[in-house]
Amino acid sequence: MPAGFTAAALAERFALELIGDGGLVVSGVATLAHATAGQLSFLSNPRYRGQLADSQAGVVVMRAADAEDYAGTALLAADPYVAFARIAALFDPPPPLEPGIHASAVVHASASVDPGAQVDAFCSIGARSRIAAGAVIGPGCVIGDDCVVGEGSRLVARVTLVRRVRLGKRVLIHPGAVLGADGFGLAMDAGHWIKVPQQGGVLVGDDCEIGANTTIDRGAIEDTVLGDDVRLDNQIQIGHNVRIGAHTAMAGCAAVAGSATIGSYCLVGGAAGILGHLEVCDRVMITAMSLVTSSIREPGEYSSGTPLMPNREWRRNAARFRQLDTLARRVNAQDKPARDKED
Amino acid sequence: MPAGFTAAALAERFALELIGDGGLVVSGVATLAHATAGQLSFLSNPRYRGQLADSQAGVVVMRAADAEDYAGTALLAADPYVAFARIAALFDPPPPLEPGIHASAVVHASASVDPGAQVDAFCSIGARSRIAAGAVIGPGCVIGDDCVVGEGSRLVARVTLVRRVRLGKRVLIHPGAVLGADGFGLAMDAGHWIKVPQQGGVLVGDDCEIGANTTIDRGAIEDTVLGDDVRLDNQIQIGHNVRIGAHTAMAGCAAVAGSATIGSYCLVGGAAGILGHLEVCDRVMITAMSLVTSSIREPGEYSSGTPLMPNREWRRNAARFRQLDTLARRVNAQDKPARDKED
Amino acid sequence: MPAGFTAAALAERFALELIGDGGLVVSGVATLAHATAGQLSFLSNPRYRGQLADSQAGVVVMRAADAEDYAGTALLAADPYVAFARIAALFDPPPPLEPGIHASAVVHASASVDPGAQVDAFCSIGARSRIAAGAVIGPGCVIGDDCVVGEGSRLVARVTLVRRVRLGKRVLIHPGAVLGADGFGLAMDAGHWIKVPQQGGVLVGDDCEIGANTTIDRGAIEDTVLGDDVRLDNQIQIGHNVRIGAHTAMAGCAAVAGSATIGSYCLVGGAAGILGHLEVCDRVMITAMSLVTSSIREPGEYSSGTPLMPNREWRRNAARFRQLDTLARRVNAQDKPARDKED
Incomplete structure (x- = not known):
């Protein structure tokens, strides 16, 4: 310092x-x-x-x-x-790079690690994977087959890139994150589930940050894609085939289901959810714990949910939510005679 | 290929x-x-x-x-x-099995690993645990004491089986999953929490799939149980003593609290929650981010929550939710004179 | 036994x-x-x-x-x-302590491990970190620089303490937990995110328990703090600078955003959320999947959300939620002539 x-x-x-x-x-x-x-x-x-x-x-x-x-x-x-x-x-410089491969690391013969990269203890690097100059693979990381870690990217510790994960430059991934696990693809066949092969990969742009214990599945056929400068907090779940535009940021515990497409410069609040096969346009803001159930085509701020209340009050109001349609019909019916009288 | x-x-x-x-x-x-x-x-x-x-x-x-x-x-x-x-x-055959124990793996003297099983680098296998033929324990897995990994099961990488976890045949577990951690059992005693021992295990049926960073706690006294062909996506939390029936599937970030019993052929949507000590019958579908707060005894689709809206509209409507009971009482009161007149 | x-x-x-x-x-x-x-x-x-x-x-x-x-x-x-x-x-005594450092562990020259501590296989311990007597560092843990593990604390397996994490005595941490990762601090500068350095640490009091795959970020400037006897279940997310009072317990998948302050003896239900920069006083109970969006200054039980219903009924009622403000205005308007007549 x-x-x-x-x-x-x-x-x-x-x-x-x-x-x-x-x-x-x-x-x-x-x-x-x-x-x-x-x-x-x-x-x-x-x-x-x-x-x-x-x-x-x-x-x-x-x-x-x-x-x-x-x-x-x-x-x-x-x-x-x-x-x-x-x-x-x-006042907070990154730890200095210490190029080289730790004696305990296991690197597949067909993998390539740049002499300017750092691979720490207990790392495992699979077939045909490439680690670029200036990249840091912290202790306990598992990198499977056919992965790429771009220049200056840093996997802090215990990160897993399962298969076919390609990271751009200066990507930062925190411990426990898992990229490239099988997407959740199932088909019901005669009373049993059969697994749909997941043959795509994960493509992560430059300058992305991925939080601790966040998971990003690889695509079923094509890739799951994060644009440049996407910022994901901890414990986020990104399903297979999702596409996230550049500069979009998501707070902790957000979840995006398979095949959703999210624009650029979006802000997704903590624990918010986005259903599958939807499109969300650029510059959309979703507030915390809201659920997006259909495509959003206009920029702006969106919400769902109800306000917090003392439990006793909440119980009374929530019970009325069960009757809301009936209540609205009765108000309509009351309006009708009033309107009839006006005629 | x-x-x-x-x-x-x-x-x-x-x-x-x-x-x-x-x-x-x-x-x-x-x-x-x-x-x-x-x-x-x-x-x-x-x-x-x-x-x-x-x-x-x-x-x-x-x-x-x-x-x-x-x-x-x-x-x-x-x-x-x-x-x-x-x-x-x-076009996507599984990686070929490479039977044998990697030189770096640490296997307890009382554990048994079938010669037809594959144990990769940096794995640790505890006392009395058994790994069956055709099983694959990928890099960085920790298997504690008294666990069983059945024939043909695959722990992709960095999976933890803490204690007393028994997996059936052909179970697939993705990285970061933790099975068999202590259930969350606490009792308040004179202003301090005391821990309730968790003496059960986790029993997983054949053909189950468990997603990345999913957690399944072991039971307090008896086992936490997953039936055959249960499919769990990423980041799911299953509390202690939960029982899940065969062929049930749950999407990412779903959570089931302790001692809930869920039937067969259920579908639980992403980020949905099921409270503890409930029963959910067979063939129930819970939509995303819904919360199950009492037992469900009829098959069918269930939901909670409110629709997504532009934040400005949502604020107006959500504010009225606080007054919903009052509103309903007023509508009732308005109806009463109308009904009185009808008499 | x-x-x-x-x-x-x-x-x-x-x-x-x-x-x-x-x-x-x-x-x-x-x-x-x-x-x-x-x-x-x-x-x-x-x-x-x-x-x-x-x-x-x-x-x-x-x-x-x-x-x-x-x-x-x-x-x-x-x-x-x-x-x-x-x-x-x-009937469930803890596994006996086996003091010593496993041959495969990598311990930085400036770290200190008490001879009465146990460090298992494939652990990595960083610069200036200290492991006290009676502590157990289970297999596959990564402890970064400037960390302290107090007397009798137990990291079950595959726990990560990233940097500047100080644990009190008898702290129990389950597999996959990540403490001390960078807080999610970003500032938007000319269309790109820039990272705000995270220079604080994490301070965990005595007798805390932290669940599997739970994440606790280190503070931006000062520390993220857990008081004594705080109990966190699995998959919880605690943002940077959060302060949690003694004896507070949170169920699985709860999430607390940055800089929130939570009192003592609180109970936070599963998948509940607490927004950032709020204060929650002592002895507050938040029910499952509720979202706290403003400070709570009175002890008691608080809730948000709507009850679960068959999807068909829910659709009808939820659609009316969109019109709730309009509905309330109409009831007000109907009341007005009634009240006028009473005059």
């Missing part, structure tokens, strides 16, 4: 306007509430604005509008969160 | 009616939209019927009714998806 | 009142329905009361009120489930 940066150096490096003491040195980042004089913090979410006055932070990144009454040292940014993210990265 | 099959050979092998050119050779399968002249495709879901006319597929499996106007070569099947699944399997 | 205990010995050991034959020896536990004469069972849930008369159990733990008509041998307890849990533990 570096010794520190002056406020002036940070201002210059990230093209931010400086107010206050440019010679102030910061050696780390912290929240407004807990920062010390040697740390940098940020104000982006208005709900934390009240913490600014009492903050001990040496330097605070904020919008110009928030700095008007501020007596301390500040770096002004149109988007303080973006500026903070860039500055914070200076 | 085999060089190819003639349409006539496929017709004979799978007892399908052939129309068109029986000498046509196919060497793989593809979707209607992307198939080439050397590939076989299928038409089952009517939504893809429009793709038939333009398809370049050499051979298409379809129902007789769909073939009436079709000029190409077709194989006619009562269930084209089943027929396709069988044909496609010809 | 011990040979057995007399009813009198159990009564004395756990300070329970004995009725019947104190010399009766039990050598295991079972359910009322399946217990034999040499086994002990319990009656706690009234739904199983009908099984008491026919039970073959040698000894039954029950409340005094339930024992009035009971002719067999019983141990009377204020909380039979707690008493049963303590007795059952006698």
Whole structure:
């Protein structure tokens, strides 16, 4: 970790306007509430604005509008969160690459590992798979046959690429994720299930991030596809043949059923679900725990569900939901004589 | 992969009616939209019927009714998806068995591994566990004490059988699945939780399939039981003491709480939930993200939840859900004078 | 496993009142329905009361009120489930500790493993991490840099502690759990996501239990914190910066988004969700699959969702939910003339 940066150096490096003491040195980042004089913090979410006055932070990144009454040292940014993210990265460099294959790793004779790649302990790499330069395969990963890990991609630990998974460049995959498992393809035949072969693969674009214990099945015939810069949180389930457009992000526990097509720049909330064989256009936002049951053709924000209530109230209202159609018919019937009278 | 099959050979092998050119050779399968002249495709879901006319597929499996106007070569099947699944399997043979125990595997002295079983790198097999002939234990699996893996079962990679897990024959388990972890049994004692011992096991019937990162806890006293031919997708959670009947299938992220009993031939949709200590009879279908809160005694399809809407509309309607009981009472009150007048 | 205990010995050991034959020896536990004469069972849930008369159990733990008509041998307890849990533990001792580091494990030179700790096969332990006495690191675990595993904690198998994860004493973690992965911190910059560094850690109190395939992300700046005696079931997702108070328990598939603060002695039902940046006070109970969308400041039970119905009925009612606001407005309008007339 570096010794520190002056406020002036940070201002210059990230093209931010400086107010206050440019010679102030910061050696780390912290929240407004807990920062010390040697740390940098940020104000982006208005709900934390009240913490600014009492903050001990040496330097605070904020919008110009928030700095008007501020007596301390500040770096002004149109988007303080973006500026903070860039500055914070200076204090959190990735672990240095240690190229080479750990003695315990098992690499198939037909696989190719670039001399500039790092393969850690207890990894297994299958037939015809290729690991590019700058890639890191952390401890305990299993890479099956016919996979590709692109330049600078990092599988943190215990990631599985089952078969025919091709990752672009700078893809980051967290522990426990499983890409390329069989899609869930079944056909009922005379009272028994028969398995439908899953002959496709998974294609992941550049700069994607895939969370811990997330699963992405390989396609039945063609590939399951993630565009560039797709960001998936933990415990997400992506069924076979799904296609996700570039820059789409999904929060934890979201699930997309087979053969759904999702556009670019979509935001899918936590534990939201998208049924199979649907299309969701670009720039759609689905709120948490909502269920998408038909295609969405207009950008915008969509929701389902009911509000949270004390259980006693909820029971009364939920019981009425059972009668909602009857209730609506009765209101209609009441309206009718009223309208008849008006005639 | 085999060089190819003639349409006539496929017709004979799978007892399908052939129309068109029986000498046509196919060497793989593809979707209607992307198939080439050397590939076989299928038409089952009517939504893809429009793709038939333009398809370049050499051979298409379809129902007789769909073939009436079709000029190409077709194989006619009562269930084209089943027929396709069988044909496609010809082009996707399982990896050949490589019997033997990898040098890196750690096998307890009291465990028994059949000479016809395959145990891959970095596997650990515990006391008194038995691996039958034809079973494959893929890389990185952990098999604890007192487990049984039946003939021809395959643990793809990084599967954990914690303790007392007995698998039938031809069971397929995908990476990251954990069977036999402690059930979630707690009792509150003087302000602290105490753990209730989990002394049962997990019993899995023949021909089951268990998806990636799915978890099945072992029973508290007796076993958690999956009947034959149960099919579980990814990221499913099955609590302790659950019993699932034969041929039941569950889609991704479904969850079944402890001590629920589910019948045979049920279909549980994605992210659906079933509360504990309930009974669900045979041939029940639960739609996606529905929650089963009491026993179901009649076959049929069941649902809960609300439809997806633009968020602005949803907010208005959801706010009214809070008042639903009041609303219903007012409608009742309005009806009363009307009925009084009728008297 | 011990040979057995007399009813009198159990009564004395756990300070329970004995009725019947104190010399009766039990050598295991079972359910009322399946217990034999040499086994002990319990009656706690009234739904199983009908099984008491026919039970073959040698000894039954029950409340005094339930024992009035009971002719067999019983141990009377204020909380039979707690008493049963303590007795059952006698028959399910934990596997004996086998201190030492397996030859295949890879331990960083700067890590410290207490001689009284057990590190199993295929484990990897990173820089500066410390494993305390009595801790068990089961097969296939990955422990990254700067982690601490406290005294007597047990990582069953294939657990990952990514970075800066500190576990208290007697913490139990089931297979597939991932603690300390990057929080999901993103900022949109000129059409691309940039990653917000995640510099915090995860702090887990004493006596916590963490289920199979559960994920707990490390904090963005400060730590993600679990208080003492927190109990998490399988497949739970805890976002970065979340704080969970002591003795709170969550059922399978629950999810808590980033920066939420949850009190002590809360019970979160299966697949329930809690949005980010909220506060939930002590002693709140959330029912299964409910979504918490704003802070909760009063103890009590809370719910959202709609009841399960046959799909045909559900469709009719759900369609009306789309019109609920309109319906309410019409009822209001109908009320108005009625009220006008009353004036």
